[in-house]
Amino acid sequence: MKYEVALFDLDGTLVDSVYDLYIAMNLTLSDLAFPIVTQRLVESWVGNGIEVLVKRALSGDMQISEHLDTAFADKAITLFYDHYSEQVGEYSVLYQHVETGLAALSGMPKAVITNKARQFTEKLLDKLALTSHFELIVCGDDMTKKPSPEPLLFACRQLNVDVNQAIMIGDSKSDILAAQAANIDVIALNYGYNQGENLCDYNPQYLCEQFLDIIPILTKR
Template sequence: MSVSGVLFDLDGTLVDSVTEMHLALNLALSDVAFPVVSHGQVQQWVGNGIDVLVKRGLSCDLEINPDLSDALVTQAIARFKVHYQALVGEYAALYPGVEVGLYELGALPKALVTNKNRAFTLQLLQKLNIAKHFDVIVCGDDGNKKPDPYLLKLACEQLGITTEQAIMIGDSKSDILAAQSAEMPVIAVNYGYNQGEPLSQFNPQYLCEQFSDIIPILTNQN
């Protein structure tokens, strides 16, 4: 497949980071006297940004409780950010094949497109020493989060390519829907945080079981 640029999601695609999000969320929930939640629950809730994750934690469900008070949500989000800042990168790890794969893609222009806030994104990339692989970094506080296509379009603009010249790689429904809205092909990976939904039902162009499967697709070896 011939592409002029590759857009990568971060959490669940390049990095297994749910443990530190789980720890930060439970510390925040404890701060506001709410019950803690399980690692498995958090793994199903991540992918839509910090605000949504915290609201899901307060609701103890993927579906957000509409009766949560604004004051409670604001306080819990603030506490999460404090705890998360202290934890970012401490328990995160690259998925197998990611570092080698990024090197194999060499000079192919690459952008990181994540719903995570920029401060936490840069902190995580620095800890894992992978910022050097990306020409462009677009984050959740740069505009409307995925599944809105805005961040993908912004990344393409900054790479100097059209959306038709790019391909998105992600692990969730949000990544697939954002790419489809941007009229961009998408590779979905099955090992990340898919919120319990089979990704095949969203019809990505490719569905990969491991990161190394992506490389032949992008380098025309398939």
């Protein structure tokens, strides 16, 4: 097969986890006497790790305010961690056909490459019975986050494959840019958390509308 290893993003690719994040975010904002935000806004801010997500919520915008106090932001991030640790996995669901698709790829080594912290990633994967599908899990607090190529390159080294034998599957600009920086082919999925971006603009090798569309790409010879 052309590809020997598949690297998967988590949130927005395998799992729709935004409702957990939405609840934890509004509990955090309420603790701080900030106005609550909509689920749609939270979804638009997801993709660059919890710290960035919280700072966007405090700024009320995708662009983090340059006037945001660092100590206040750190307090908010701590509060969010506490709330999210109670919520993670409670309302998260697999996207359609993810379980079927991963089973179809049972003979291919797979890794999760996520910007989510390990304490939440492992809990979420366990709750959704996904852990056994993956040989490796690389999290946002292990090293530099996507769009850095570092976690993708680390995964290739750990799985003992060249970058031209790996493919990244994700739903956002960060996934595409990380893969391109690592010289790894990428499948962009249109159904996830793309932050309002048109993923075609970033020239992924493949653009798919649903999870099962990746199977013929990954299994072709």
